[in-house]
Amino acid sequence: MKLKSLLFAGFALAALPFSAARAEPVVLRAITPWQVEYDMSQALLMFRDMVNERLAGKVEVRYLGGPEIADPGNQFDAMKNGVVDMVLTAAAYYRSEVPAAAAVMFTSKSPTDLRKSGYADIMRELHAQAGVEYLANTAGGKKYRLYFKTPIENPDFSGKSIRVSPVYLPLVRALGGTPVNVAPNELYTALERGVVQGYGWPETGIRELGLQEQTKYVLDTPFYSLDTALLMNKSVYDGLPDDVKEELQKISVEFESKVEEKIGALLQDENEHLRKEGLNFIRFSPEDEALFLKTAYEAGWNDFLAQNKTLIDANPGLVERLEVAGN
Numbered sequence: 265m266k267l268k269s270l271l272f273a274g275f276a277l278a279a280l281p282f283s284a285a286r287a288e289p290v291v292l293r294a295i296t297p298w299q300v301e302y303d304m305s306q307a308l309l310m311f312r313d314m315v316n317e318r319l320a321g322k323v324e325v326r327y328l329g330g331p332e333i334a335d336p337g338n339q340f341d342a343m344k345n346g347v348v349d350m351v352l353t354a355a356a357y358y359r360s361e362v363p364a365a366a367a368v369m370f371t372s373k374s375p376t377d378l379r380k381s382g383y384a385d386i387m388r389e390l391h392a393q394a395g396v397e398y399l400a401n402t403a404g405g406k407k408y409r410l411y412f413k414t415p416i417e418n419p420d421f422s423g424k425s426i427r428v429s430p431v432y433l434p435l436v437r438a439l440g441g442t443p444v445n446v447a448p449n450e451l452y453t454a455l456e457r458g459v460v461q462g463y464g465w466p467e468t469g470i471r472e473l474g475l476q477e478q479t480k481y482v483l484d485t486p487f488y489s490l491d492t493a494l495l496m497n498k499s500v501y502d503g504l505p506d507d508v509k510e511e512l513q514k515i516s517v518e519f520e521s522k523v524e525e526k527i528g529a530l531l532q533d534e535n536e537h538l539r540k541e542g543l544n545f546i547r548f549s550p551e552d553e554a555l556f557l558k559t560a561y562e563a564g565w566n567d568f569l570a571q572n573k574t575l576i577d578a579n580p581g582l583v584e585r586l587e588v589a590g591n
Contacts, residue, residue: 289324290504292496294350295343296327297336297357298448301472303530304492305330307402308352310526311494311519318515322508325350331449340495344395349500352402355491356430363571364390364582368401369431369488370565371590375401375520383589386582387493397501400516403490404527408432411470412462412481413455418548419556425460427451431488432464434563439556452478466490468527468534476541484545485553487560494519 294312296305305327312325334342340358343351355365365387371378378384378401391398408431414424421441428436428443436443446454446463454460455478463475467486470476494516501509539545548556569576569583576582 289320289322290508292323292325292349292500294325294327294352295333295339295348296330296352297339297354298469299330299332299472300327302330303468303527304352304402307404307519307523307526308494310522311352311400311515314515314519314522315512319508319511323504323512336448340396343495343497346497346499348497350494350496352492352494354429354431355493359430359571362391362394362396363568364575365493366430366491366568366571367586367590368403368493369491370561370568371489373590374405374524375403376524378590379517379520381589383586386585386589391495392498395498397496397498398493399496399512400494400520402492402494402520402523404520404523406467406490406527406531407486408464408466408488408490409486410462410464410483411475411479412483413478414461414480416462416481416483416546418552419559421462424462427454427460427463429464431491434567435487435560436464438559438563448473451475455479468530471534471537476538476543479543482538482543482545484547485556487557488564 292315294308296302296308298305300306300309309327312327315323315325328348334348336353336357339348339351339353340361342348344361355362355368359366368378368383368387371383373381373383384398384401387401388398410426410432412424416424419439421436421439424441425444426432426436426441427446433443441462444454444460446460451460451463452474455463455475465475470479501512504512535545547553
């Protein structure tokens with residue numbers, strides 16, 4: 265099913281009278297930027313199963329697919345505009361709409377602790393301004409790291425072309441590397457042909473794309489918190505009965521905890537598999553590692569402040585609220 269078909273289906277559903285639309289369970293169409301095997305897509309399936317069990321007869325979440333349904337960079341708009349109802353995605357794919365969503369990368373607490381500290385409430389406020397309902401932080405405590413095909417001995421990336429997303433761009437530039445924009449499904453070929461010598465990726469997920477076959481070194485210095493979140497079209501959310509919305513919020517809280525448990529086991533399993541396949545886990549000297557991390561957080565945070573200057577100026581105290589609740 266293509267995006268145009270989904271668009272037609274979305275309009276058709278919206279055209280139904282309220283009573284007719286409510287005669288059957290409300291169907292929430294969900295997508296992800298990744299193929300179904302990827303752990304974050306699997307997380308959405310977990311959420312789907314929780315909702316479909318707990319809200320049986322009232323709500324049904326249907327997973328439509330990943331990038332074959334819509335380009336990752338267009339999925340947020342598809343959800344916001346009602347082509348689909350829900351997306352589990354990364355803030356890197358919708359920074360133009362909610363640039364402040366990237367703030368979560370610079371937190372040091374787990375998603376469940378961020379929920380307790382009020383950080384999730386701040387994210388919900390910021391996403392609501394863009395017409396989106398923020399349901400859950402789906403990072404599960406996972407971080408990012410860098411992977412290389414050629415040797416790397418220190419945090420001087422001069423002469424190296426590194427595949428980036430907005431997450432890694434400030435860091436790669438600060439370390440002298442050449443950032444290259446490559447779609448995830450084209451990264452294997454880019455590595456194979458020498459277009460890039462390294463890439464940024466979360467701590468899990470490279471095996472689903474076969475990237476371990478073109479990777480020799482894992483820089484075992486994780487940084488930033490993953491920026492993934494489960495989002496929903498706000499108009500659709502607001503149109504649900506109050507008891508359904510209340511249960512969705514409860515499920516979202518429990519879902520965050522379940523993802524944390526799953527990710528912890530996945531990280532250990534991922535590293536074991538990568539080592540068995542011959543990848544070398546490397547670290548810089550203590551001094552260089554400290555420099556790498558300092559550069560990562562300073563470059564990333566300064567970029568965040570620059571990208572959100574208008575929002576920050578219009579909301580005195582926002583930065584302080586984010587820092588206090590996030591760390």
